[in-house]
Amino acid sequence: MADSNFEPRILAFLCNWCTYAGADLAGVSRLQYPPHIRVIRVMCSGSVSPHHVLRAFQKGADGVLIGGCHIGDCHYLKGNYMTIKRMRFLQDLMKFVGMEEGRLHLDWISAAEGPKFAQTVRDFTAKIQKMGPSPLKQAARAA
Amino acid sequence: MERLRDKVRKLLAEGKAGGYIGYKMVEGHPLPHFFTKDRLSEVDEAIVPPGDARYPLDKLLLQVAARYPKETFAIQVRGCDERGLIELYKWGQLDPDQVVLVGVACPQDQADYCECSGPFPSVIDYGEKCRPVPQSQRVTRVEGLAEADALKEWLGHFGRCVKCYGCRDVCPMCFCKECSLEHPDLMSTGMVPPDTIFQLVRAIHMAGRCIDCGLCEEACPADIPLRVLYKKANALVKDLFDYETGSPTAVSPWKVLGEESTLQTKPM
Ligand code: SF4
Ligand code: SF4
Ligand code: FES
Numbered sequence: 393m394a395d396s397n398f399e400p401r402i403l404a405f406l407c408n409w410c411t412y413a414g415a416d417l418a419g420v421s422r423l424q425y426p427p428h429i430r431v432i433r434v435m436c437s438g439s440v441s442p443h444h445v446l447r448a449f450q451k452g453a454d455g456v457l458i459g460g461c462h463i464g465d466c467h468y469l470k471g472n473y474m475t476i477k478r479m480r481f482l483q484d485l486m487k488f489v490g491m492e493e494g495r496l497h498l499d500w501i502s503a504a505e506g507p508k509f510a511q512t513v514r515d516f517t518a519k520i521q522k523m524g525p526s527p528l529k530q531a532a533r534a535a
Numbered sequence: 536m537e538r539l540r541d542k543v544r545k546l547l548a549e550g551k552a553g554g555y556i557g558y559k560m561v562e563g564h565p566l567p568h569f570f571t572k573d574r575l576s577e578v579d580e581a582i583v584p585p586g587d588a589r590y591p592l593d594k595l596l597l598q599v600a601a602r603y604p605k606e607t608f609a610i611q612v613r614g615c616d617e618r619g620l621i622e623l624y625k626w627g628q629l630d631p632d633q634v635v636l637v638g639v640a641c642p643q644d645q646a647d648y649c650e651c652s653g654p655f656p657s658v659i660d661y662g663e664k665c666r667p668v669p670q671s672q673r674v675t676r677v678e679g680l681a682e683a684d685a686l687k688e689w690l691g692h693f694g695r696c697v698k699c700y701g702c703r704d705v706c707p708m709c710f711c712k713e714c715s716l717e718h719p720d721l722m723s724t725g726m727v728p729p730d731t732i733f734q735l736v737r738a739i740h741m742a743g744r745c746i747d748c749g750l751c752e753e754a755c756p757a758d759i760p761l762r763v764l765y766k767k768a769n770a771l772v773k774d775l776f777d778y779e780t781g782s783p784t785a786v787s788p789w790k791v792l793g794e795e796s797t798l799q800t801k802p803m
Binding site: 470471487489527528 | 680683687738764771774796800
């Protein structure tokens with residue numbers, strides 16, 4: 393599967409108040425991370441529907457990253473309680489249909505955790521690189 | 536059958552229910568029928584259809600109740616129909632004080648065919664309780680597949696979809712006015728088969744809501760094993776949130792954020 397020419401496409405949904413600010417901090421601190429990630433800023437990770445994630449895979453994403461505030465730090469108090477319910481459920485459902493649950497990753501990254509953001513993106517990109525192109529994409533191409 | 540008819544007759548005659556949604560034989564076919572006080576003699580023909588003749592009576596009740604919001608109605612329910620009513624109460628679609636149950640227990644062969652975990656309602660006016668089937672073998676089989684094989688199987692199924700929306704339209708739990716399956720920004724339009732994610736999006740919406748009546752699978756012209764998908768979705772909701780779909784007391788995990796969050800993110 394591992395193809396050295398494979399440039400993964402990773403979509404990230406980051407909440408405005410924590411992880412997006414964390415990404416910003418990584419940027420201004422000039423921390424290096426691979427450029428395969430496209431970011432969509434959302435007000436709260438709790439506003440990301442599983443449908444958005446599936447839509448991303450449908451449209452050719454090889455991996456989807458969701459970033460939100462740590463539990464207890466959500467700026468809407470408990471928005472991320474729903475995030476983790478939804479994403480844990482979706483990961484398990486993806487596994488059942490054989491969509492490789494590891495292609496969806498959820499992490500809590502605060503505004504102060506620039507280095508954690510950069511490291512998460514590095515690790516996730518490497519992981520997706522190793523997994524190869526999304527099987528959903530291949531299926532779409534074959535059709 | 537007479538016991539059931541007596542109950543219905545009484546409910547209608549005494550005005551305890553403005554109507555009864557049940558079944559009647561029409562030219563050899565058991566069809567849903569709306570019985571009223573004005574045509575009380577029709578109740579002589581009220582039946583319990585054979586196990587495999589089923590319609591989404593809950594869905595009919597939704598329509599009737601929307602039209603006559605102050606009225607109370609009686610309805611024939613099996614185990615699944617009652618679970619459906621309970622979910623509909625929870626989601627604010629019906630008022631339990633305006634619904635009277637006329638309960639029917641499913642025969643064993645029906646419960647076995649459905650792999651039904653609750654084949655009888657809380658009120659039984661016809662039939663005998665039979666043995667529930669706690670675990671679906673159809674789900675277990677797919678769980679045992681390697682991921683690549685599972686995907687191959689599902690893609691083969693999804694690729695047959697003709698996007699008739701039959702699964703959604705027959706579903707007693709699909710009550711939304713706008714459906715995300717038809718949202719042009721979320722689902723590609725104008726092609727068959729639809730996006731691969733079509734059935735998965737539906738599965739997400741049915742998690743903790745599907746009452747496992749099986750009508751979608753029976754309606755699907757492409758023979759897609761939809762029920763397996765939704766049974767699994769419900770099993771996950773049970774495993775992750777300890778929520779039993781159709782439970783009269785528990786609160787749906789999708790309705791509340793919760794007092795605390797105990798789930799952990801999965802390690803990368
Ligand atoms: S089995 Fe199908 S039709 Fe019945 S409630 Fe579940 S999704 Fe709806
Ligand atoms: S009933 Fe079957 S063919 Fe029709 S939209 Fe649903 S899954 Fe597709
Ligand atoms: S605001 Fe960051 S997760 Fe809710």
